[in-house]
Amino acid sequence: MAERAGLIVGIDLGTTFSLVSVVLPGDPKAVPMVIDNAMGEKLTPSVVALGEDGRLLVGAPAQAMATTHPDRVLRCFKREMGTDKTWTLGGSSFTPQELSAMVIKALVADAEAALGQPVTEAVVTVPAYFAGAQRRATRQAAELAGIPADRIINEPTAAAMAYGLHNLDKEQRAVVLDLGGGTFDVTVLEIIEGVVEVQASAGDARLGGEDFSEALARLLARRIAKEHGRDVTAHPHGWARLLEASERAKRRLSEVEETRLALPRLPLGPHMERDVELVITRADAEACWQPLLARIRDPIWRALRDGGITPSELDEVLLVGGATRMPVFVKEVAALCQRMPSRNLPPDEAVAMGAAVQAALKRGHAAVEDLVVTDVAPFSLGVAVVQAVGRQHLAGFFAPVLERGTVIPASRVKTFHTVNDGQDRLLIQVFEGEHSLVRENRELGQFELLQLDRAPAGQPVQVRFTYDLNGLLEVEMHVPHQQRTEILIIERTPGQLSPEELERARAAMAELKFHPRDALPNATALNRAEALYVELTGTPRSILGEAMAAFRLALEGQVDAEIDQARAMLLHTVAHFS
Amino acid sequence: MTPTEARAVLGVEPDIEPKALRRAYLRRLKGHRPDDDPEAFMRLREAFELLSGSVQGPPGPWVEPTPEVVPPLERAVCVDLDRDLRGRLEVCREALEVGAVGEATEGAITLLALSRHQGFVEPWLPAEVMVLILGLHRAGAVTDAFRVHDALAEWFGATGAMLRCLLGFLAVRWSLLVELRALPADLLPPLRSQLARACLTWDWADGWGDLAELVLTQPQRVLEAGSILFSRAPLLGDLSEPLHTMIDWRYGVGLGDGSEGGSPSEAPEDLGPETRRRFAWILGISLLITLVCSGVGRCLSTRGYPSGEAVLSIRSERWTQAGLSKSDERRVAAEYWKVCLQPEVVGRHYLTCDAAKRGVVAALEGRCDEAREAIGGIDGRDASIGGLVQQLSLVLQLRCPEPTP
Numbered sequence: 001m002a003e004r005a006g007l008i009v010g011i012d013l014g015t016t017f018s019l020v021s022v023v024l025p026g027d028p029k030a031v032p033m034v035i036d037n038a039m040g041e042k043l044t045p046s047v048v049a050l051g052e053d054g055r056l057l058v059g060a061p062a063q064a065m066a067t068t069h070p071d072r073v074l075r076c077f078k079r080e081m082g083t084d085k086t087w088t089l090g091g092s093s094f095t096p097q098e099l100s101a102m103v104i105k106a107l108v109a110d111a112e113a114a115l116g117q118p119v120t121e122a123v124v125t126v127p128a129y130f131a132g133a134q135r136r137a138t139r140q141a142a143e144l145a146g147i148p149a150d151r152i153i154n155e156p157t158a159a160a161m162a163y164g165l166h167n168l169d170k171e172q173r174a175v176v177l178d179l180g181g182g183t184f185d186v187t188v189l190e191i192i193e194g195v196v197e198v199q200a201s202a203g204d205a206r207l208g209g210e211d212f213s214e215a216l217a218r219l220l221a222r223r224i225a226k227e228h229g230r231d232v233t234a235h236p237h238g239w240a241r242l243l244e245a246s247e248r249a250k251r252r253l254s255e256v257e258e259t260r261l262a263l264p265r266l267p268l269g270p271h272m273e274r275d276v277e278l279v280i281t282r283a284d285a286e287a288c289w290q291p292l293l294a295r296i297r298d299p300i301w302r303a304l305r306d307g308g309i310t311p312s313e314l315d316e317v318l319l320v321g322g323a324t325r326m327p328v329f330v331k332e333v334a335a336l337c338q339r340m341p342s343r344n345l346p347p348d349e350a351v352a353m354g355a356a357v358q359a360a361l362k363r364g365h366a367a368v369e370d371l372v373v374t375d376v377a378p379f380s381l382g383v384a385v386v387q388a389v390g391r392q393h394l395a396g397f398f399a400p401v402l403e404r405g406t407v408i409p410a411s412r413v414k415t416f417h418t419v420n421d422g423q424d425r426l427l428i429q430v431f432e433g434e435h436s437l438v439r440e441n442r443e444l445g446q447f448e449l450l451q452l453d454r455a456p457a458g459q460p461v462q463v464r465f466t467y468d469l470n471g472l473l474e475v476e477m478h479v480p481h482q483q484r485t486e487i488l489i490i491e492r493t494p495g496q497l498s499p500e501e502l503e504r505a506r507a508a509m510a511e512l513k514f515h516p517r518d519a520l521p522n523a524t525a526l527n528r529a530e531a532l533y534v535e536l537t538g539t540p541r542s543i544l545g546e547a548m549a550a551f552r553l554a555l556e557g558q559v560d561a562e563i564d565q566a567r568a569m570l571l572h573t574v575a576h577f578s
Numbered sequence: 579m580t581p582t583e584a585r586a587v588l589g590v591e592p593d594i595e596p597k598a599l600r601r602a603y604l605r606r607l608k609g610h611r612p613d614d615d616p617e618a619f620m621r622l623r624e625a626f627e628l629l630s631g632s633v634q635g636p637p638g639p640w641v642e643p644t645p646e647v648v649p650p651l652e653r654a655v656c657v658d659l660d661r662d663l664r665g666r667l668e669v670c671r672e673a674l675e676v677g678a679v680g681e682a683t684e685g686a687i688t689l690l691a692l693s694r695h696q697g698f699v700e701p702w703l704p705a706e707v708m709v710l711i712l713g714l715h716r717a718g719a720v721t722d723a724f725r726v727h728d729a730l731a732e733w734f735g736a737t738g739a740m741l742r743c744l745l746g747f748l749a750v751r752w753s754l755l756v757e758l759r760a761l762p763a764d765l766l767p768p769l770r771s772q773l774a775r776a777c778l779t780w781d782w783a784d785g786w787g788d789l790a791e792l793v794l795t796q797p798q799r800v801l802e803a804g805s806i807l808f809s810r811a812p813l814l815g816d817l818s819e820p821l822h823t824m825i826d827w828r829y830g831v832g833l834g835d836g837s838e839g840g841s842p843s844e845a846p847e848d849l850g851p852e853t854r855r856r857f858a859w860i861l862g863i864s865l866l867i868t869l870v871c872s873g874v875g876r877c878l879s880t881r882g883y884p885s886g887e888a889v890l891s892i893r894s895e896r897w898t899q900a901g902l903s904k905s906d907e908r909r910v911a912a913e914y915w916k917v918c919l920q921p922e923v924v925g926r927h928y929l930t931c932d933a934a935k936r937g938v939v940a941a942l943e944g945r946c947d948e949a950r951e952a953i954g955g956i957d958g959r960d961a962s963i964g965g966l967v968q969q970l971s972l973v974l975q976l977r978c979p980e981p982t983p
Contacts, residue, residue, distance in 0.1 A: 151613070192600075192601070192604055193601055193604035193605055193607075194604075194608070195604045195607050195608075197604070298957070361613060362613065370608070372607045372608055372611055372612075373612075374607070374612055375612075407623055408612070409612055409616040409619065409620055410620060410623070411620060435964060436964050437964065440964075468616065469612055469613060469616065
């Protein structure tokens with residue numbers, strides 16, 4: 001197949017960090033390349049903030065404001081995808097789709113700047129455990145950013161592609177464990193005959209590295225409360241700084257057994273600041289993480305069971321996602337899978353690389369032509385039915401039509417019957433989930449099938465579910481007697497936008513004032529310095545203050561060389577004291 | 579799609595090995611990538627699923643059961659397999675109750691035939707069919723009972739080897755519990771409870787002492803009970819060896835073998851040697867399967883999963899001491915049994931079972947916060963544990979009522 005024109009990039013839209021990656025057209029080895037952002041970093045924080053000047057900041061400069069202005073920084077919005085939650089920032093309110101769109105826009109701008117050509121399309125990754133509404137929201141975010149994303153792929157499948165691309169000749173069964181900032185995914189796959197066959201996926205959509213940091217921060221808050229008698233969690237500034245310090249402590253504890261946190265002048269309440277120093281050992285941290293670690297077991301068992309494989313049959317256990325660096329996670333996985341997990345892929349970048357491989361496939365890149373990947377449906381999909389118990393009818397039971405683990409794309413038909421004599425209408429309610437009662441599952445939509453022939457109970461109606469590669473569903477109802485077919489396309493769910501609303505939202509996005517991309521390194525440097533300034537005392541503080549003043553002066557002078565020099569000085573000072 | 583068409587799609591011979599079939603399918607994927615050509619991919623997949631089904635079991639799932647063997651008894655509301663079969667079973671039971679022996683027999687045979695078509699069967703099926711067979715015997719329809727029996731024997735032989743393994747692990751206990759359920763309600767209560775205890779604890783040697791006194795004081799009832807036990811519940815009869823020893827010791831007669839004249843004349847419904855031979859055959863199969871599968875069970879339990887004993891420890895006297903009513907206790911135990919004692923699910927529900935156990939014990943010992951935390955922490959989204967979660971919350975309500983504000 002000939003390569004199509006225009007660049008298609010792969011985007012890993014993460015809870016805490018996002019990445020953009022591309023396979024360059026014509027690259028004979030099809031090596032996915034992760035693109036640096038304006039700061040020269042591969043990871044762009046999925047954070048949006050309102051800067052001092054009233055303009056919006058995305059990525060590192062926004063992240064740097066988290067401790068100084070917690071009220072003006074929005075993060076972890078991926079967790080609310082597909083819900084109707086909104087945030088208010090600088091007088092406007094934002095949906096999770098809009099915030100994600102800003103991140104996508106920033107990533108695309110980075111890619112265009114680095115590659116020197118326009119990006120026409122994107123492949124965006126989602127956790128395998130994302131439900132239909134969350135997938136649609138993700139797709140909409142890309143549309144809002146002005147980059148169509150026809151293809152949504154599962155994060156662990158992407159990681160498997162990045163792994164499989166260069167291991168196609170070795171037949172093996174593997175499990176990919178992806179513990180990212182906010183989600184945990186397990187995928188069982190087999191590489192056989194040059195095909196990467198995903199056999200099962202499971203996961204926990206609300207378990208990630210952020211939860212480990214927060215658990216640690218709560219442990220520290222309890223200690224602070226004991227010592228100083230104040231609840232730091234009640235104070236936004238204090239809590240933001242503690243969270244940020246816990247995040248750093250968590251990372252350090254992956255390397256060392258014990259670490260010291262210094263939080264000078266930590267606000268504990270109105271007009272109350274204390275210098276707080278805490279020592280935390282790895283054992284303490286691991287003890288407070290036990291409840292979280294317990295939650296990784298169930299998805300692993302379920303995926304292995306669904307994939308029909310026992311731990312001893314696994315050839316490879318692959319770890320993906322930044323949070324898998326924690327030794328305690330590795331230990332837990334080693335015990336569960338009865339083997340040491342391997343880290344053949346860069347944990348932060350694997351998903352983005354896989355997305356780039358998928359993008360290359362989509363464009364028809366010659367070097368990836370041999371790669372075939374099949375995926376499975378992560379949920380069972382079905383309809384609500386009435387069940388006969390003796391001579392009584394009980395409503396609200398879930399009858400799966402398309403079982404989880406079905407290889408997608410797939411189409412399944414099931415026949416249902418009317419229960420009452422003379423019944424002339426039928427309510428088809430579509431649900432996804434695993435519970436036997438529909439009220440425990442998520443409703444996707446419903447359709448009222450009217451004007452059936454009045455006939456004795458037991459009249460058949462065929463319901464066909466068609467599930468596409470992106471995890472989106474179409475429901476078709478066929479009434480055999482009447483030769484009639486009705487189609488229900490699940491499009492609108494709570495928090496979703498209609499086409500007109502989408503158009504309006506896109507126009508509103510264009511109105512928003514973003515910090516110019518060229519100035520981002522300056523804003524980041526200044527924000528990082530501000531954050532550190534709060535923590536320092538004495539001489540270091542005045543030295544940093546001087547460096548900041550020098551930088552502000554250089555900014556006003558508008559001479560690029562001077563600005564660059566002053567910024568380098570400032571960053572050097574920041575690095576020295578932090 | 580017919581099997582022939584499917585083979586044409588995949589380009590394979592009719593007698594292809596399952597592994598070769600899978601490879602043939604995977605090789606074809608190269609030209610029918612799911613991203614580029616979803617329709618062709620789905621066709622390929624359908625062909626593969628159809629053929630791989632046919633390679634595994636006797637008649638493939640595409641053979642619709644012919645209309646004439648499906649009795650027009652039920653009004654299926656949905657085609658869910660399990661519910662469909664249960665519905666049919668219900669109909670057979672009703673038929674038996676009103677004396678429609680022929681209908682019940684045909685229904686049971688169809689039920690078995692249908693479940694074979696489907697390729698997956700729940701363990702309750704053979705046990706429930708055994709109850710039906712006992713019912714037929716009781717209704718005097720001996721020929722019909724044998725027909726169903728033959729169908730069941732054939733069913734055991736025909737269902738795939740793996741299925742039998744899954745089933746066999748539980749089959750003995752299931753069969754025993756079913757036999758126990760089928761015994762007359764007024765069967766000597768102490769004997770009944772001893773049998774129940776033995777079924778649950780799997781200890782067939784201990785606990786018969788209390789019955790010794792009964793053997794002395796109410797010999798007639800004990801003899802009668804022993805005889806009923808032997809004729810109606812051959813599996814239990816064999817295992818309740820100590821009872822027979824006691825009776826032998828006291829009266830010097832063997833209740834065991836009716837054909838050799840040792841059986842008292844009042845033994846009401848002895849089914850004769852033929853029946854016993856058939857039951858023994860089923861018992862043999864079950865035991866064989868249990869032996870094969872106990873290997874699986876052992877390796878599971880050494881990996882730290884709850885073993886049978888660990889499970890039963892919560893079902894111990896503590897429950898009754900703590901004042902749960904008999905029926906509550908039974909319901910929780912039954913749900914726990916369903917979720918946590920099946921070898922194919924222990925891994926999956928390990929956390930749930932562990933939390934359930936901790937929660938119930940804590941609730942019974944009055945540590946309500948702990949109980950609430952343990953039971954509240956169970957993720958009830960999975961369909962198969964819905965019943966357990968419900969029963970656990972009932973226990974919590976009974977033992978740890980929320981303080982009213």
